[in-house]
Amino acid sequence: MAADEQADRLYAAIMQVDALQPDARFDQVEQLVAGDAPHDRAAYARELAGFLSVADYPCRHPAYAYYFAQRYGSSVSYGACSDSVPFFLFDRKQGGRLVHIRPDHVSSIHVMFSSGGDSLASRFGHVSLRLIVCPDGPVTAERCERNLFEHVVLGYMARVDGLQINPLKGMVGGYAARLQGMSFMEAYRANTLLDDRNLYSVPLKMDHAQVEQIVRELSEVHWRYRGDYRFFTNNCATLLQDALAQMVAGYASDDELARGYLRPDTFFAALRHSPLVDARWLDKPAEAEARGYYFPSNRPYYRQARELIAAASQDSPAATLDQYASTPAKLRLQNILSDVRLKEAFAKDAHVLDAQILLEEYTLMQLQSMLTQRTIELLSRHDVVAGLSDLAADLGPAPEREFFTQCYLEPLAALHRQLPRADGIPDDAFLDAHYRQAVDCNDIGERLKVSGLVAARMQQIEPGFIALRDIGRQIDLTLANISMLKGLM
Structure with a gap:
């Protein structure tokens, strides 16, 4: 019997058994993974049927698999799964890139806090998670913590559908919330170099099995979660607290943290005094900086x-x-x-x-x-994007068209589109369909040929491009x- 047919029969059977009902814990897992998805018995039956009949269910749905294993007294095995899980890391310069993280190569998970900025959205700071990804070779705490260029930051953010934040929309709702990824170095650069903000990073106290489970669950949430972001009531702090309450053992029973905090700064202040994290070094800034727990503004x-x-x-x-x-x-x-x-x-x-x-x-x-x-800002305009899209048809040799499409148009689209939503951790077919890259975007020869054509077309369709050239000239002179x-x- 095919797996889909078996799952369908199990689903029908589960719907007939009154004892098989979703509990409050299932609703919490559903909220963690899917966000604003409806919570009903059909969803429960569908997931349970998959857990019982689909061999790779834990690979795609680790949060649900762990829930069912805990509830019904079984265990979860990832032995048949890929060694790594995917994340898409946002990059303001290149749109973003797909990375694969091995859960067994993550030594710890930190809660990271960036101090307040000047804007309405950043006034009370920002909280996120930092995956301490180890380099290849012997695994030691020091080597992993110093491997900054491979660390990954995951934080709940608003999907702003424009260049300027609408304060009213941010307060009453309308922006989609998602668990966005970026490299640690991108976060470091944006906060301590470009903005006047400090970064604080404290490790959660977990064993290695817990770390691996949470990394898998974070990948599932990253690709599936969609919620409603509100600056003051459903923000990076509240959403992260909800996630930690489901993922981290002992979090929900911590009386101080169970109070809940609307602001990132007050949440982090409470967390750093919790027994769930190791924040002892933050009282010694010089030592905290040396250990990679504190990154002051430059x-x-x-x-x-x-x-x-x-x-x-x-x-x-x-x-x-x-x-x-x-x-x-x-x-x-x-x-x-x-x-x-x-x-x-x-x-x-x-x-x-x-x-x-x-x-x-x-x-x-x-x-x-x-x-x-x-x-x-310039490339977000539809007329400019349309003009550049037309350029692809005018390019002669196929290599130039492919280079232009993959190294210019697709990164541009990544800056503005929603992260494709997958039903759980996506498989290779899904990723290949959305994130193929068969050319080397660092090829200087191709870049010089194509960039000249892009500059010429930009001058035709947008006079404001001259201002960009002036900034580029200032960069060269500097x-x-x-x-x-x-x-x-």
Whole structure:
């Protein structure tokens, strides 16, 4: 008998047995995994039938499989499953990328808090989960914790369907909530380098089997969950608390955490004093930073560099850090070269020259962020997207068309589309249909050929593209400034 037919018969049989009813725990699992999906007996019967008859059910639905195993006294085995589970990591520059994480290569799971920002959506901070992914080779805690470039951050976020957040919509509902992924380095860059925010990271106390189970469940939630995001009542903090209450043993019985917190900052303040996490190092910032539990904002270092340059310079009054970064690159260089006192300071103290280079690197980072943001704003317009889509038909050789489609159009679409929703952890066929990449987007030769054509088409369809070229020119001149200053070392 085919698996689907067997599942259908079991479903019909389960619906006839009054004793087989969903309980409160099933509703909680359903809410965790599917979000706003209806909670009824049919859903329960459908999942139970799959658990009893489909061989790879635990591979696709680990949260449900674990629930049924706990309720009916059986066990869950992932021996027949793939060694890894997929996540799609958002990337503001390239749209995003698909990664596969081996649950047995995740040494621990942290709760990560970024301190408050200036916007309405970030005023009280943001909380997320950080998967400590180990490198290949011998597994040690130190090697895993230092493997920052492979760490993955997962947090509940609003799917904003525009360039500007609508405050009213954010408060009363209308934005879709999802468990979004990004690399740790993307989160680090966005918070501590581009914004003036600190990152705090504390490990949850779990054994390795619990970590592996939760990583699988997070993949299921990542691909299936859709909810309603509200800034003050159904946000990153409340949704994460609900998830932790279902996934982490002992969370629901912690009286302090069971109170529930609407704000990310108050939730993290309560969590760091809970026995469920190891937060002892946060009281010692220097040691916490050395261990990878605390990542302070880099803004103070840039301000110190600006103050050092101001003290060594003949200019008065000194420009602020933001004023310096907004000054055209040529004028910045002219000011440096014409300042006799500053050049003397360069010769006497290498730290002054280092500070000047740091300011140029800060400016470069801000310019690159500005270029990325304005490019996204421009390319979000339907007429611009349509114009670029037409370009694909005009490209001659097939390799150029394929390169343009996979390295330009598809990343652009990824910035604006919903993550495809799968019924559980997706299989290879689903992923291949949505995330194929048969070309090397880092091929310099192809990129140079195609980028020239894209630039020419952009100038035809959008005059605002010239402003992007101006920012690009400032980036080139800033790079030249840095090169010149390093030549003085």
